[in-house]
Amino acid sequence: MRYLPASALILDAAVVAGAELVGISGRQHLGIFDDPADVSSSVMVAGPLIGIGWLLLIAAFGGYREDAFGAGTDEYKRVFNASLVTAGLVGVACYLAKFSMSRGFFVLLFVFGIPVLLLGRFLLRRAIHQARRQGYLQHQVLIAGSRRHVDEVAAVLSRETWLGYHVVGAAIPADTPGSETHAGVPVLGTAENVTDVVRRTGVDVVFFAGGALSSAGQLRRIVWDLEKADVKVVVAPSVTDVSGERIQVRPVGGLPLMHIDPPRSTDAVRWGKRLFDIVGSIALIMAFSPLLVFAALRIKMFDRGSVFFSHTRIGRDGAEFQCLKFRSMVLNAEALVAKLQEDTGQTALLFKMKEDPRITKPGRWLRRYSVDELPQLFNVLRGDMSLVGPRPQVAREVALYEGPMIRRLRVRPGMTGLWQVSGRSELSLEEAIRLDLYYVDNWSMLQDLSILGRTVGAVFGSRGAY
Known part of the structure; x- marks a missing residue:
C-alpha cells in the first residue's frame, strides 16, 4: 500500500508531460487561436514550472494521500479541483507577469491533460481492485x-x-x-x-x-x-447499504454526527429519469433493429410458434402491465413451472433454473446474451418500465414479499439492474434483494449510467446468464 502514492505520482507526471507535448504539437500543427508558430522556446520556460506546480497542487489537495485510493469519489474530486486551480493560476500568473503564453497550448494542455489524468486514476483504481481480489495490497x-x-x-x-x-x-x-x-x-x-x-x-x-x-x-x-x-x-x-452521497459527517462540539439523507426512491420516478428512458429507448430500438428482426426470424423458423411472449408483471406501485420478451421457451412453459419448482425444491420467488428443460435451441442463445429482453425497450417507451431498475416480477412472486421487499415496487421495474450486473443468476436470493433495495434507496443518474455501462460487460461476458 505504501507504494500507491509514488505510483500515482509517477503516472500523473507522465500524463502531465504528455499533455505538454500534445499542447506543443497541437499548437504548431493545428493553428488553434493563433497562426501556427514555434512555441517551444516559451514552453521550455513555463512547461516545467506548470508541470511541477500542477503536481504540487494535486498533492496539496490530498491527491496522493493513501486513504484516497481504491474507493469513493474523493480521489477524482481532488485531482479535478487541483487541475482547475492550476489552470486558473497559470492564466492569472501569465497575465500579471505579462508572459506570452500561447492560447492554443494552454487550451490543449488542460483540455487533454485533465481527462487523461482522471482516466489514469481510474485505470490505476481498476488495477488496485484486481490486485486486491487476488489477495494483494491487503x-x-x-x-x-x-x-x-x-x-x-x-x-x-x-x-x-x-x-x-x-x-x-x-x-x-x-x-x-x-x-x-x-x-x-x-x-x-x-x-x-x-x-x-x-x-x-x-x-x-x-x-x-x-x-x-x-x-x-x-x-x-x-x-x-x-x-x-x-x-x-x-x-x-x-448502518449498511447507504450510499456515500446520502451521508454527511458534521462534528459538533467534538462529537462527529452522521447525517443520513432520506431515501431517493421518489427521485427515481421524476421527469428527468423518464426523459432519459424515452430518449434512450428510442435510440436503442433504432440501433438494435437489425438484431430484433434476426431474432424474430430465428424464433419463427424454429417451431412456427409465436415470436413474442407477453406476460403479466407487477410494476410501480403494484400496477399490472404486459411485459414483452422474445419467446425463448416451449409453448407450454408456464404449465410446467409448478412441476419444476417441486422437482428442484425452489420457491416461486426469483425462480431460476440453470438447466431449464423448457428453453428452446434458439432460446439458449437469446438468453445467453439477453437478446430475449430487447422487446422490453417498447415497455420502457410506453412507460411501464425503465432502462434501469429492479427486475419486474409476476404476481405470485410479489405475493411472497415480506417487510422491506415491498420497497421494490416504489420505482418502475427495469430492463437491467444492480443485481444483474453484480452476478445475475449466480447471486443468492438474499443478495439479489439487498442490491435491489440498495438501488431503490440510493438512486442517482450517475448510478444508472454506471449500471448501463456494466450491463454491456455482463451481457457479452455471459456471466451468470441462464
Missing part, C-alpha cells in the same frame, strides 16, 4: 465489537473483496467469552484490550463496531495507544 483487519456487529462488518468486508480488507479476527467484550463469532470469525482477545491484541497479531487496521466499548473515553485512550503503532482506526456505525 489490510490486515481486527474487528472490535459484539458478536453480532462483528459478523455484520465482516460480512460486508468479505463480500466487497476489492476493498482489500482481510479480517484476521475479532475482539469482543469480556463478558461474552468464546473462541469465535457465530459466523466463524476467530476471537483473538477482548475489546477492552485491543491494544494488546494489535501488538500480538500485527494488524494494521482496527474496526470498532457496535458494542465494542462502553464509553467514548475508552475509544479515545485506545486511539492514543495505537498512535505510535501506525495502525488505522475505523469506526463502523450500525
